[in-house]
C-alpha cells in the first residue's frame with residue numbers, strides 16, 4: 102500500500118497523516134477514492150511539469166504518489182472503460198485551492214488528449230485567465246478569489262480525443278462591482294486596465310488610477326506588481342496608497358502584465374481588436390458611471406434629486422462610452438417610469454422622481470446589470486470558441502465556493518450555502534447511501550453507518566412555501582419589505598427544525614439581530630444567521646423601466662447586444678423592473694437542478710481542498726481549523742464507512758468483456774465471475790483485500806494499485822495479464838499432475854491397503870463368533886470386502902482422473918461451492 106493511501110482511519114489518524122505528509126511537501130492524500138489536497142502556499146512547479154503529466158498517464162491510482170493528475174487520469178480511464186461521462190467535484194473553503202486544482206485537471210486532460218484539437222486546446226487553457234480577470238478579486242481570504250462558480254466540461258469524441266468544451270457559470274457576486282470592504286478589491290479587470298492599458302487606450306477611455314473611481318476607491322487601491330512592473334509603472338497610474346505602501350505581491354498576479362496577457366488571451370479565443378475595445382469600453386463605462394453622484398434637488402418640490410455638479414463630467418463620459426445621450430442618462434437615473442394600473446387613465450406612463458439614495462441604487466443597479474451581462478458575454482464567447490459537434494462523453498469539473506459563514510451573512514451566503522447543501526446531499530448519496538445500498542444488494546455484509554440526511558434543509562429553502570418561494574412572493578407585492586418577508590419566513594417555515602430565530606444563535610452578534618431582521622438556518626455544516634435587509638434587492642436583477650429603455654435605445658450596439666441576448670435566451674421580452682426574467686434565486690435553483698442532473702448522470706470523483714491556515718503562508722498547519730474543514734466536508738463520516746467498505750469495484754461482466762478479445766479458447770468459455778476469480782488468483786492477491794459480490798468484484802480501501810492493475814484497458818496490459826493467467830494455469834495444472842502422480846504412487850505402496858485388509862479379516866473373524874445376526878453381519882462384511890477389492894484394483898490399474906483430482910487439489914480442501922466445483926474444469 103502506498104503511504105498516501107490511508108488504511109486505518111479515524112479523525113486523529115487522518116489529521117496526523119495529513120500533517121506529517123504536508124510537512125514533507127506531500128500535499129495530496131487519498132481517503133478511499135477521495136483526494137485531499139492541502140494548499141501548499143508555495144511554488145510547487147516541479148509537481149506539475151510536463152514530465153509529471155507523462156508519468157501519470159495511464160497509471161493505476163495508487164501506483165504513484167497521490168496527485169490531482171492521478172484523479173484526472175482515473176476520470177479519463179473510467180470514461181473510456183465504463184463508457185460514461187465523468188465529473189470531478191472540487192470543494193473547499195475560499196483559498197483552499199479549488200481553482201488551482203481545476204486548472205491542473207484541465208491542463209492534464211488537454212495536454213494528454215488534446216493535441217489533436219489544435220487551437221481548441223489552447224483556447225480551453227486560455228479560458229481561465231480570462232475568467233479570472235472578470236470574475237476573480239482580491240479578498241481577505243484569497244488574493245485571487247473566484248467570485249462565481251463554474252462547471253467546465255471537456256468533451257471527447259469516440260476516439261477519446263478532446264474535441265471542445267463548455268462552461269456553465271453560477272452566481273457572479275454582483276455586490277462587489279459597486280463596493281468592497283477596506284482590504285478587498287473589485288474584479289481584477291478594473292485594476293488591470295488602469296495599470297496595463299496602453300496610453301492611447303487609457304486616454305480614449307479616460308482612465309486614471311483606482312482611487313479616482315468610486316467603485317474602487319473605498320477598497321484596496323494597490324496593484325499587484327512584481328519588481329519589474331513596480332519600477333516601470335508611471336506614477337499617474339498609481340493610487341496614493343499604492344505610492345505610499347508599494348504594490349501588493351503575489352507570485353501569480355501582476356495587474357499590468359495580466360492586462361497584456363488578457364488581451365492576448367481574448368485574441369486567442371477569436372476576438373478582434375474592435376470586439377476587445379468594446380469590452381474595455383464597457384469596463385470603463387462602469388467605472389465612470391460609479392462616479393456619478395446625486396444630491397437633493399432644492400428646486401424639486403416632489404423631493405427628487407439631481408446629479409451633483411461635481412460629477413457632471415463623469416455623467417458625460419459614462420454617457421459617451423455607453424452610447425447614450427447624457428440628458429437621457431441623467432433623466433433615467435433620476436426618475437423611474439411607472440404605468441398607472443388604476444384610475445381614469447389606466448396605463449398612463451408617469452415619471453416618479455427618485456430620492457438621492459434611490460438614484461444611487463438605480464445607478465448601482467445599472468452598473469451591476471452591465472457588468473454581469475458583460476461577464477455572461479465573456480463566458481458565451483469562450484464557449485463559442487471551443488465548440489464541439491461530435492461529443493461522445495465529457496469530463497466536467499465543478500469549482501464552486503464552499504460553505505460560508507461570516508459575521509454578516511446576506512443573500513450571497515444564503516445561495517452558496519444552499520448550493521453546498523445540495524452538493525453535500527449528492528456526496529452523501531454517492532458516497533454513503535448508494536454505497537451502503539450496494540453493499541447490501543451484493544451481500545457483502547458490511548455494518549451500517551448512519552449519517553444525517555439534509556433533505557429537510559433543502560426543502561426549507563427550495564420547496565413551494567420555502568424561503569426562496571416566499572422571497573419571490575414578497576417581490577410581487579405592491580410594497581415589498583424585508584421585515585414582512587422575514588416575518589413570513591418565520592411564520593411559514595417555523596415548523597422546520599432547520600429554521601430558528603436569530604436570538605437562538607450561539608454568537609452574540611447574531612443574537613442582537615431582531616426577529617424581523619433575519620433568520621437562522623441549521624445547515625449540515627453548522628448554523629448560519631442571515632440578515633435579510635438586502636435579500637429583496639439582491640434577488641431582483643431587473644432594471645428600472647427607464648434604465649432598460651435607455652439601454653435599448655443606445656447607439657452602442659455591443660451594449661445593446663449584451664441586453665438583447667439575455668432577452669433572447671429567455672425567449673421573451675422582459676417586463677421592466679419586475680421579476681419577469683425570473684429572480685436570481687429561482688434562476689439559481691433551476692441552474693442547480695440542471696447541475697445535479699448532470700452530476701447524477703456521470704461517474705463522480707471528489708477532491709476536497711484544505712486551507713492549512715488563514716494567513717496564506719507556507720509551512721503553517723493549523724490542526725483545529727483543518728479538522729473542522731474535514732468534518733464540514735463530510736470526510737469523517739466517510740472514514741467510518743471506508744474503514745470497513747470496498748470503494749473500488751467492477752462488474753464481472755464488464756471486466757470479462759474487456760479481456761474477452763485477448764482470451765485463448767480454454768479461458769473464453771469461462772463464465773465472467775469464474776474468470777475474475779482466476780484472474781485474482783493468477784495475480785496472487787490477498788483474499789482479505791477483495792470480495793466477490795453477486796455481480797461485482799470489490800476491493801478494500803488502499804488497494805487501488807491492485808484494482809487498477811486489472812482495470813487498465815490498454816491492450817498491452819490486457820494481453821500481459823492474460824499471459825499471466827495462462828502461465829498460472831499451466832503451473833497449477835502441473836502441480837496438480839504432480840500431486841496426482843504422487844498420490845497414486847503413494848496409494849500403490851501404502852500400508853493403508855494392508856491395514857484395511859487386516860481390519861476386514863479381523864471383522865470377519867469377529868462376526869463368525871457372533872450368536873445373534875451372524876448371517877446378516879457376515880453378508881455386510883463380505884460386501885465391504887468386495888467393494889474394497891474393486892477400488893484397490895481400480896486405483897492400481899490406472900491413475901485418478903483429472904476431475905477426481907481437481908475436486909481435491911492440494912491445499913484447497915474439499916470444495917462444494919459452485920466456483921469450487923467449476924474450478925475443477927482446469
Ligand SMILES: Nc1ncnc2c1ncn2[C@@H]1O[C@H](COP(=O)(O)OP(=O)(O)OP(=O)(O)O)[C@@H](O)[C@H]1O
Nearest residue numbers: 140142143195196197198199200201243245246247
Ligand atoms: N497546488 C498549489 N500549488 C501552489 N499554490 C497553490 C496551489 N493551490 C493553491 N495555491 C495558492 O493558493 C491560492 C488560492 O488558491 P485558489 O484560488 O485555487 O483557491 P480557491 O479554493 O479557488 O478559492 P476561492 O473560493 O476564493 O476562489 C492560489 O492563488 C495559489 O497562490
